[in-house]
Amino acid sequence: MKSKQVTTTLLIGLCTAATATTANAEMIWQDFSVSYLNGSDYEVGDKDRQVITFEHASGHSWGDTFFFLDRLKWDDGTTENYSEFSPRASLSHLSGSSLSFGPVKDVLISTTWESGEGFDNFLYGVGFALDVPGFNYFNLNFYQADNDESDDDQQLTWTWGLPVEIGGAEFLWDGFLDWSSASDTNSAEMNWTSQVKWNAGKLLGLSSPLYLGIEYSFWNNKFGIKDADERNAALLVKWHF
Template identity: 80%
Template sequence: MKTRHAATTLLIGLCSAMITSTAWAEMKWQDFSLTYLNGSHYEVGDKDRQVFTFEHASGHNWGDTFFFMDRLKWDDGTTENYMEFSPRLSLSNLSGSELSFGPVKDVLLASTWESGEGFDNLLYGVGFSLDVPGFKYFNINLYKADNDNNDDDEQLTWTWGLPVTIAQEEFLWDGFLDWSSASDTNKAEMNWTSQIKWNAGKHLGLESPLYLGIEYSFWNNKFGIDNANERNASLLVKWHF
């Protein structure tokens, strides 16, 4: 399959660039976190479930990476694993020319590997890192998706993080929006998931944030299934270290 070959080539190329660049690469920042979620209005499968998530994100002079793995435990005892790995390669760094313009800080080659129970999807395309006042980060990626069990489609992904301070209390609103186009095997879907959380860690003497809050999932046609619309609020505990 040509698209699978192109997606695999790009992902391998980005990973190779990451590995071979270790001698000269500058790491600007990195972050590790563990999250616990508990919700009761999930769609597709048991409505009650717990989710344990490990995340790592990093920024470099050559681009950035984001990785997470979910361990889902349904109320009926069923367990499931799901992960995504998303490296992006800076075209400014690759070309040696500054590609910033207007609110765009950089243009990047973007890819994502999605892996779950019985499938591996590969996404490839172009990403934009934007400078939006007040936001810690604001990114948009445009992908072509090569899917294992469904027809290939296109996807738009938007991620953001907005820190807010109210009466010296630290809050963070962050999340993502995924929109995927329709095909013969699945409906167009939109997953808008965000977290609103308060940093309790500063009151416990912790140097890194320990967040308490809520994650809300607004997901139309979940997994491309017609009318599988999820409206789920989950209690959240998230520790950065």
């Protein structure tokens, strides 16, 4: 319990310190989206599932944030909520000196709060924002996890977004890869989930993207359960505001 309290305090403290370092802190950009997924090969629970996801991402002079909430509905009627909130504080901003070098644009203090049905996990560590040609963003985060229902472990998270234009049509390949180390209670797991989608909103004359596509989940030892391997393709509709 003491460790959990310390980690919670650290997460709140980092968010507060980042936003309060200067009166000139400002929001540079933000994005909000709602998506719908429908797949039939999920592991752990009912294989048929529908998911509505609300996402918000923002960039600030002090760092960036990412939040999502999944509302899952299984084919048997069971519902479940899961969310993550991931603020990162720029060490360049906090120190007043640029920490960019080579392909590294910035070094950040990275935190994540994972919240599900009856549990809360807290992750903290260091992140790197990379400048990779062609990509909208390319991030690496290295975490120590303070878990509620299993032994603590370490996690690597990679996120990316790669836009592609073919014959005037706009496509986007984006997603994440989470790798978590093994512990006495969990097997090592890897969750590589990505989306390939077409911006139908451009054809419809919309000012913001309306994507149609597929999300594919390649997840080994899902939730740390040995041999619970997920290979799930889900139809996707995603609207950005």
